[in-house]
Amino acid sequence: MTDSPSRLHHVVFAVARERHDTVGQLFTELGFSFNEANLDELGIRVLLDWDRGIELISPDPGSTTEVATSVSDFLANHGDGVYTVVVQVPGASAAADIADRYGSIVRFRQAFEGDGNYLEEIDLSVCGLPLTFLSTNLP
Structure with a gap:
């Protein structure tokens, strides 16, 4: 666990698979730099730029x-x-309890x-808002 204060971490956009590359190219031309991952265990393709706060996901x-x-x-x-909007918190489970x-x-x-290293992520809806609580020591 970290004692860092809570903060906005990144925004996750869901994009239809047939537009995933095009949307990724759009943001690349705008100055974003993505790491690509096919997360077979989750059934999604991801383009992620944590440094600049954006993630694009598409289902397989x-x-x-x-x-x-x-x-x-x-x-x-x-x-x-x-x-969803990802909020980094000191403890994802504690934030989910709140x-x-x-x-x-x-x-x-x-x-x-x-x-x-550790990572805990809880994706939820609260007060009509799509939020994900993330606690991690990964950069």
Whole structure:
């Protein structure tokens, strides 16, 4: 755990798979620099620039994982757009406990620890806002 204060970390945009490269190119031309990842265990493709605060996600075609299904449902109901806003907090579970008092609905949780690093991420909806609480010591 870190004693760092809470702060806005990055915004996650859900983008239909057929537009993922185009939207990535748009932001690249605007000065963003992405790391690309295919997260097969989550069923999504990711372009991520944590330094500049943006992430583009698209579900893998046909994936039925919890995350891919959530992103697919979002795209079907809303089209491309802001999927969640990631807030870095000292403790994701503690932040989720606070959000629970406001009627939050958790969509997804993940956590890992190893080699001196940790990450805990809780994606939820609270007060109608799509938020993800992130606690990590990764840069």
